[in-house]
Amino acid sequence: MALRRMPAPIRLRELIRTIRTARTQAEEREMIQKECAAIRSSFREEDNTYRCRNVAKLLYMHMLGYPAHFGQLECLKLIASQKFTDKRIGYLGAMLLLDERQDVHLLMTNCIKNDLNHSTQYVQGLALCTLGCMGSSEMCRDLAGEVEKLLKTSNSYLRKKAALCAVHVIRKVPELMEMFLPATKNLLSEKNHGVLHTSVVLLTEMCERSPDMLAHFRKLVPQLVRILKNLIMSGYSPEHDVSGISDPFLQVRILRLLRILGKGDDDSSEAMNDILAQVATNTETSKNVGNAILYETVLTIMDIKSESGLRVLAINILGRFLLNNDKNIRYVALTSLLKTVQTDHNAVQRHRSTIVDCLKDLDVSIKRRAMELSFALVNGNNIRGMMKELLYFLDSCDPEFKADCASGVFLAAEKYAPSKRWHIDTIMRVLTTAGSYVRDDSVPNLIQLITNSVEMHAYTVQRLYKALLDDISQQPLVQVASWCIGEYGDLLVSGQCEEEEPIQVTEDEVLDVLEGLLVSNLSTPVTRGYALTAIMKLSTRFTSVNRIKKVVSIYGSSIDVELQQRAVEYNALFKKYDHMRPALLERMPIMEKTASNGPTEIVQTNGEAEPSVVEAKHPPPVTQPTNQANDLLDLLGGNDVVPVIQTTVPTKPASAGGELLDLLGDLSLSGGPAPAPATSVPSSQPAFLLDGLTSPPLFNDIAAAGIPPMTAYNKNGLKIDFTFERANPNPNIAVITIHASNSTEADMTDFVFQAAVPKTFQLQLLSPSSNVVPALNQGTVTQVIRVLNPQKQQLRMRIKLTYTHKGSAVQDLAEVNNFPPQSWQ
Amino acid sequence: MMRFMLLFSRQGKLRLQKWFTSMSDREKKKIIRDMTTMVLARQPRSCNFMQWKDLKIVYKRYASLYFCLGVESQENELLALEIIHRYVELLDKYFGNVCELDIIFNFEKAYFILDEFLMGGEVQETSKQIVNRSIEASDMLQEDDSSEWYEVELFG
Numbered sequence: 009m010a011l012r013r014m015p016a017p018i019r020l021r022e023l024i025r026t027i028r029t030a031r032t033q034a035e036e037r038e039m040i041q042k043e044c045a046a047i048r049s050s051f052r053e054e055d056n057t058y059r060c061r062n063v064a065k066l067l068y069m070h071m072l073g074y075p076a077h078f079g080q081l082e083c084l085k086l087i088a089s090q091k092f093t094d095k096r097i098g099y100l101g102a103m104l105l106l107d108e109r110q111d112v113h114l115l116m117t118n119c120i121k122n123d124l125n126h127s128t129q130y131v132q133g134l135a136l137c138t139l140g141c142m143g144s145s146e147m148c149r150d151l152a153g154e155v156e157k158l159l160k161t162s163n164s165y166l167r168k169k170a171a172l173c174a175v176h177v178i179r180k181v182p183e184l185m186e187m188f189l190p191a192t193k194n195l196l197s198e199k200n201h202g203v204l205h206t207s208v209v210l211l212t213e214m215c216e217r218s219p220d221m222l223a224h225f226r227k228l229v230p231q232l233v234r235i236l237k238n239l240i241m242s243g244y245s246p247e248h249d250v251s252g253i254s255d256p257f258l259q260v261r262i263l264r265l266l267r268i269l270g271k272g273d274d275d276s277s278e279a280m281n282d283i284l285a286q287v288a289t290n291t292e293t294s295k296n297v298g299n300a301i302l303y304e305t306v307l308t309i310m311d312i313k314s315e316s317g318l319r320v321l322a323i324n325i326l327g328r329f330l331l332n333n334d335k336n337i338r339y340v341a342l343t344s345l346l347k348t349v350q351t352d353h354n355a356v357q358r359h360r361s362t363i364v365d366c367l368k369d370l371d372v373s374i375k376r377r378a379m380e381l382s383f384a385l386v387n388g389n390n391i392r393g394m395m396k397e398l399l400y401f402l403d404s405c406d407p408e409f410k411a412d413c414a415s416g417v418f419l420a421a422e423k424y425a426p427s428k429r430w431h432i433d434t435i436m437r438v439l440t441t442a443g444s445y446v447r448d449d450s451v452p453n454l455i456q457l458i459t460n461s462v463e464m465h466a467y468t469v470q471r472l473y474k475a476l477l478d479d480i481s482q483q484p485l486v487q488v489a490s491w492c493i494g495e496y497g498d499l500l501v502s503g504q505c506e507e508e509e510p511i512q513v514t515e516d517e518v519l520d521v522l523e524g525l526l527v528s529n530l531s532t533p534v535t536r537g538y539a540l541t542a543i544m545k546l547s548t549r550f551t552s553v554n555r556i557k558k559v560v561s562i563y564g565s566s567i568d569v570e571l572q573q574r575a576v577e578y579n580a581l582f583k584k585y586d587h588m589r590p591a592l593l594e595r596m597p598i599m600e601k602t603a604s605n606g607p608t609e610i611v612q613t614n615g616e617a618e619p620s621v622v623e624a625k626h627p628p629p630v631t632q633p634t635n636q637a638n639d640l641l642d643l644l645g646g647n648d649v650v651p652v653i654q655t656t657v658p659t660k661p662a663s664a665g666g667e668l669l670d671l672l673g674d675l676s677l678s679g680g681p682a683p684a685p686a687t688s689v690p691s692s693q694p695a696f697l698l699d700g701l702t703s704p705p706l707f708n709d710i711a712a713a714g715i716p717p718m719t720a721y722n723k724n725g726l727k728i729d730f731t732f733e734r735a736n737p738n739p740n741i742a743v744i745t746i747h748a749s750n751s752t753e754a755d756m757t758d759f760v761f762q763a764a765v766p767k768t769f770q771l772q773l774l775s776p777s778s779n780v781v782p783a784l785n786q787g788t789v790t791q792v793i794r795v796l797n798p799q800k801q802q803l804r805m806r807i808k809l810t811y812t813h814k815g816s817a818v819q820d821l822a823e824v825n826n827f828p829p830q831s832w833q
Numbered sequence: 834m835m836r837f838m839l840l841f842s843r844q845g846k847l848r849l850q851k852w853f854t855s856m857s858d859r860e861k862k863k864i865i866r867d868m869t870t871m872v873l874a875r876q877p878r879s880c881n882f883m884q885w886k887d888l889k890i891v892y893k894r895y896a897s898l899y900f901c902l903g904v905e906s907q908e909n910e911l912l913a914l915e916i917i918h919r920y921v922e923l924l925d926k927y928f929g930n931v932c933e934l935d936i937i938f939n940f941e942k943a944y945f946i947l948d949e950f951l952m953g954g955e956v957q958e959t960s961k962q963i964v965n966r967s968i969e970a971s972d973m974l975q976e977d978d979s980s981e982w983y984e985v986e987l988f989g
Contacts, residue, residue, distance in 0.1 A: 021938055028937075064941060071847055071940065073862075092974040100944055108855050130971045133949075140953040141853060165967070168957060176953040202958040209955050247960045250915065257959045260912050300911035307909075335880035340910060371879050 017050055018043075020064045027072070040074050051082055059086060060097050067101055080105050080112055087119045095123070095131060099138045108144030117147050124154040129165055132158070136166070140173035148177040152184050159191040164200040171195070171206035175213045185214055185221070196231050201248055201255055204235070208261045215268050226269050229276045233283045236262045240287060251295045263287070263304040270312030277313040284309055288321055299329070299337050303344070310348050323348065323355040330362045335371050342366060342377035349384045360385050364394070367401045372408075379409060383416040391424040395434060403441050410445035414438050418450055428461040429507060432468050440475050443482025451487050456599050458492060467507040469496040474511065476521055481530045487538045490525060493518060494542025495596060498549040515550045519543065523559060533568055540571055544578045548593045557582055715830045721807065721822050725752035726781065728761070728807070730824075732831050742803070742831050744793040750781040752813070759811040761791055766804060770796040781811070795832075803832040834954030835908070835916075836888060837864065838947070839901040840936065845869040848898060848936050849943055853954035868892075868901050882910050893917050897933045920950060923964055945971065 018026075023043060030036035047062045063082050070076035083105060086098025106113045116138070123135035136158065139151060155177060158170035178185045188210070195207035215222040239254045239262075248255035266284075270277040287305045292298040302325055309322040326348075329341030342363070349356045363385065366378035379401065386394045395417065402413045417438050425431035435454055438446065458468050472489035480486055493500065497518055503510035525531050525539040540563060547556045560582070563575035581589050715732035722728070726748065733743040750756050759779045765771045776791035797803060805824040810817070840849035847865060856864075871883060872892045883890040885903070891913040892901040900917045904910070921931070923946050928935040936943050949964045951957055958964050 024938055068940065071850065073847075092971070092977070096945065096971070096975065097941065100941060104850075107857075109857065128974070130967070130974055133967075137948050137952055141948075142855065144855070165963075169952060172952045172955055172957055175955065179953075201960060202963060205956060205959050247962055250919075255959050256915060257912065257956050260909055264907075264909075296911055297915055300909055300915060303911050304909050335878070336882060336911060336914065339880045339882055370876075372876075373880050373882060373884070 017046060017058045017062055017065075020061060020068065023065050024068060027069075036072075037074075040069050040072070044069065044074070048078060051078070056089070059089075060091075060094050063101050064097050067097075067104055070104060076105055080110075084112070084115050084119070087116060087123075092128070092131065095134055099134045103138055103142050107142065108147075113142075113144060114146060117150050120147070121151060121154060124151065124158065129163060132166055133169055136169040136173045140169065140176045143173075143176060143180065145180045148180045148184070152177050152181070152187060156187055156191055159188065164198070164203050167198075168200070168202040168206040171203065171210045175206075175210050178213055178217065182217055185217060188214070189221075189224075196228060196235065201258055205255075205258045205261060208232075208258070208265050212261070212265045212268060215265070222268065226273065226276050229266065229269055229279050232262050232266055232269075233280055236266075236283055236287070240290065250297050252292055253297050253301065256297045256301055259287075259301050260304045263301070263308050267308035267311050270308070272313070274313055280308075280312070281314060281318060284314070285318055285321065288318075288325060293328075296334070296336070299332075299334075299340075303329075303340055306344060310344075310352070319352060320355060323352060323359075327359040327362065330359060330366065335369075335374060338366065338369070339371070339374050339377060342374065342381055346377065346381050346384065349381065353385075356381075357385060360390065360394075364397045367397060372406070375405065376409065379405075379413060379416070383420060386420045386424060388424045388426075391420065391426060392430075395420065399434070399437055399441075402438065407445065410442045411447060414442045414446045415450070418446075418453070422457070428464050429467070431457065432461060432464050432471075436468075436471050436475065439482065439485040439488065440479070443479075443485035446484045448484075451484050454484075454488050455491050458488070459495075459596050460598050462598070464507070465492075465496045466499040466505040466510075468492060469500050470505045470508070470511055473500055473513065473518070473521070476525075480525060480528055483532050483535050486525060486531065486535050490522065490535070490538040490542045493522065494538075494545035497542075497546045501550070515546075515552050516555070519546070519550075519552065519555060519559075522546075526559075526563070533570060536568065536571055537574065540574055540578075544574075544581075545593045547582075548590050716828050718826055718828060720746070720805075720824045720826075721809070723820065723822075724813075724818070726750055726756065726809065726811075728809075730827075732828070740796055740798050740800070742795045742797065744795065744831070746791050746793065748781050748789040748791075749785050749787075750783055751785050753783050754814045755783045756781040756811040756813050756818075759789060760809070761789075762808040762810075763793060764806045764808075765795060766801070768797075768799050768801050769803070797832050800833060803827040834905055835913075835951070836903045836905065836954065838903075838951075839865060839868055839899075840943075841865075841869050841872075841899050841901070842933060843873070843897055843899070845873060848933065849940060849947075851944070851947055851951075864903070868903070872899050872901055881914060889913075891917065895921050898936070916951075916956060919961070920947065923950060923961060926961065926965055927968060942968075 027036060027039050030039055043065065047066060050058055050062050059082055063079055063086060066076045066079040066082075079101065083098050083101035086094040087102060089095060089098065102113075102116060106116070120135045120139055123131050124139075126132050126135070136155070139147065139155070143151070152174075155170050155173045158166050159174055161167055161170070174188050174191075178188070192207070192211065192214075195210070196204065198204050198207065211225055211228070215225055236259060239259055242254055244252075245254050248258075250256050253259070266276075266280050270280055284305055287301065288309070291301050291305070293302060306322040306325050309318050314322075323345075326341045326344055329337045330345075332338055332341075345356050345359070345363070363378055363381050366374055367382065369375055369378065379398075382394065382398060386398075398413065398417055398420075402410065402417065405413060417434065421431050421434045425434070435457070439454075458465070461468070469492045472485075472492050475485060476489045476493075497515075499505075500518060501513055501515055503512060505511075522539050522543050526536050526543075531539070540560070543556055543559055547553050550556070560575050560578045563571050564579055566572045566575060581592070717729055717731040720728045720730050727750075729747045729749075731745045731747065733745070746761060748759065748761065757780050759776075759781050761773075761776065763771060763773060772794045774792040774794070776789055778789050781787075781789050795803065804827070806821065807824060808819070808821050810819045812818070834853060836852075836854055838849070838851040839847065841847050847869075850861070850865065852861060867885065868890065871885065871890065875883075875892075881891055881893055883892075887906060888903045889906060889908065889910055890901065890903055891910050892899055893914060894900075900921070902913050902917060904913050924931040924936070924943065927942065927946055928939070946964070946968055949958060949967045958967075
């Protein structure tokens with residue numbers, strides 16, 4: 009039987025030509041599949057002759073995106089071949105097809121080891137290259153010794169490759185760094201630039217990874233300075249010249265190593281001062297290559313302990329870069345200035361106008377850098393001018409910038425606003441021009457800001473109202489506006505604005521606008537919530553109460569559960585609790601800010617004439633103990649108590665019906681905090697506290713559930729009783745009210761009650777009714793504690809009492825263990 | 834260090850891929866997709882630098898080919914442009930007025946040249962002449978192979 013010989017596999021170039029003639033993806037795939045099949049059978053025949061050609065074709069098809077892993081073993085066979093051609097393709101294939109995740113790559117190790125010791129340097133070079141590009145940790149461990157040997161060879165072709173191979177080994181197996189130390193001894197005395205360059209890279213890698221190495225290599229600074237000097241001073245060297253500069257690659261790497269060595273070290277920094285100044289002043293800047301060196305020099309100057317003169321020189325170079333026609337140079341300058349703006353703020357300020365001009369650059373990357381840098385440069389002196397530019401930028405920039413720019417404007421305005429009116433105007437401007445891009449947390453922040461700008465209320469609400477008439481699509485704007493109208497609608501209709509011409513608007517018109525928000529398709533559910541609450545609040549500020557009642561009752565059957573719940577609650581407010589409605593819907597007091605981006609914590613009431621409600625608080629996150637709580641922990645020393653969050657005492661006594669209002673204090677009936685509980689309260693918030701906010705325990709009768717009261721403490725004339733209730737929606741929450749009374753003849757002032765519970769519980773302490781316990785039992789101080797007890801464990805509590813009595817400070821600790829079982833079961 | 838170098842045409846066809854760190858095929862494909870999309874979307878006179886995740890992307894167009902380098906954040910971008918340019922010069926010297934077709938049909942040579950210029954994500958040799966001489970010498974070694982044993986030309 010005649011054996012039919014397989015035709016020789018087609019040549020690489022022919023295959024490429026053929027595949028390129030394919031007109032569709034399908035045609036190409038067909039050709040590839042056909043060829044792959046041929047290659048597979050050729051591989052099966054174990055044909056040495058054509059293996060190289062076939063693998064090369066496979067690599068081409070791999071580049072087109074087709075799978076080629078069946079060629080992996082063939083690559084290994086090629087590497088093991090004696091022919092250079094085979095090895096060349098084999099190693100290339102290994103680098104492209106194999107990777108350290110597959111065990112098969114380890115089969116290379118022996119071949120590489122042999123080839124590292126080959127008689128031909130180009131074979132050694134192939135092995136070093138492959139090891140240095142893709143060697144896995146195991147391979148590096150096995151072969152590090154060979155690499156180290158080659159690092160000491162006098163053959164510069166191999167030495168430079170060994171140096172970079174060593175860098176790779178160190179990156180993969182840092183513990184092996186030590187073994188290369190001896191070989192670095194005279195690396196810098198080489199004349200060959202390739203070896204010099206890779207040596208500097210190796211030294212850099214070692215210094216970056218080990219402070220000991222760094223200290224050890226500091227002594228090389230003089231030598232490095234000399235080499236750099238030679239490069240600059242030497243005449244034209246054709247081999248290394250790039251546009252008149254001698255070996256810029258080496259210069260930059262040396263500058264980078266100097267940076268690392270000089271950082272934080274006075275002596276080294278001083279030793280390199282002169283050369284840096286020389287490079288900075290003498291380098292030709294007409295081409296990119298010169299600027300690359302200048303750029304690296306500037307980075308080095310800024311990082312080491314350079315003299316101030318040198319630093320100013322560096323910043324001025326960056327300033328000149330900003331004016332360069334070349335976009336790349338401008339971009340690089342802005343990036344560097346951004347890095348130095350913290351440390352050399354004043355120097356960078358001098359270039360502010362150039363930086364601001366870059367906001368108008370057409371290039372997107374440059375615009376972004378310029379924006380970041382501009383915000384970093386804003387301060388109290390330049391706020392007005394800078395904000396003008398930044399707002400103009402906000403108007404005209406691409407959408408990708410708007411969110412960041414808006415946030416930046418808010419932050420800067422908050423820090424440096426020259427006046428409240430300016431601040432409000434700036435916010436308005438952002439909301440109207442980029443209102444849909446502002447971040448969610450801006451809304452509560454802005455509301456707080458507006459609330460605190462008391463004299464601007466009329467102006468603010470008027471401007472916001474006018475903005476709503478123009479456009480109701482931008483949700484953050486609409487939400488802030490709704491809230492303001494709900495809060496200050498009376499000022500709006502009474503035309504009290506002083507800052508600008510007051511507009512004439514009737515109650516009905518205002519209600520039309522708000523109702524419009526409720527029905528508009530553009531409004532999100534959150535916005536609708538704001539609108540409904542605003543309408544409700546106007547029931548105490550407007551006269552058209554009937555209209556409001558009607559709207560509220562309609563939404564009592566809304567499909568949106570959130571709206572429905574609110575409407576039902578507000579309905580109830582009209583019907584059953586109408587006597588409380590005015591107090592509940594009163595003007596918000598000033599809120600004191602804790603952090604600009606954090607949850608707001610209302611600490612004091614304002615000094616308005618109307619009696620103020622103990623306002624809705626954002627329950628602070630349980631994870632942040634106050635200082636007092638920390639003290640408590642220290643004192644109690646126990647690890648099993650959870651710190652208590654203490655809300656401080658209001659400076660004015662609560663209005664009549666104190667207890668009830670304390671409980672009500674949880675309910676956010678005003679539009680502010682409630683509509684966005686998710687955004688204003690951090691997510692670490694335990695769920696039950698939110699339950700308390702949104703569901704109204706008050707509107708169901710809080711059954712005392714027959715839990716008997718108890719005396720928790722009775723000493724030195726101070727008696728503290730506990731009474732109990734259950735918060736109905738959640739049976740795991742016990743609501744305890746403490747009643748403190750004082751039977752001595754003198755008042756107890758500065759009275760503070762603190763409590764701690766074991767870890768399985770969670771505790772919330774609300775504001776006390778007062779901090780003075782009057783003498784002779786003339787009154788009590790009450791305070792509400794809410795305890796979450798999900799594991800139904802026995803309730804225990806440690807309490808700490810501090811007060812001033814007859815001029816002296818008194819402090820006492822006690823444990824409360826006699827809780828009635830019904831309070832925690 | 835440099836993390837990768839990609840060459841692709843204006844239609845987004847990959848012509849060369851060099852990876853300097855170990856990555857899965859999926860990750861590589863994603864990077865190729867992202868780079869081609871980002872670079873091809875750039876305006877003609879934009880600056881040559883972009884930020885992508887924690888890397889700086891340096892790219893430059895030479896005729897119909899885009900050269901794209903992904904480098905770590907401490908690298909000098911302006912020098913990276915010089916690196917790209919040096920590679921193009923090396924290709925040009927080797928192929929004589931190099932064009933995209935040269936790289937398509939001789940991709941393995943493009944890799945060999947790259948492997949004499951860069952290694953492990955760093956510049957290996959700063960002299961053009963030395964790189965060229967190494968490649969020529971290696972090519973001659975290949976010819977020795979073929980003339981000794983085989984008549985068949987292994988590379989068309």
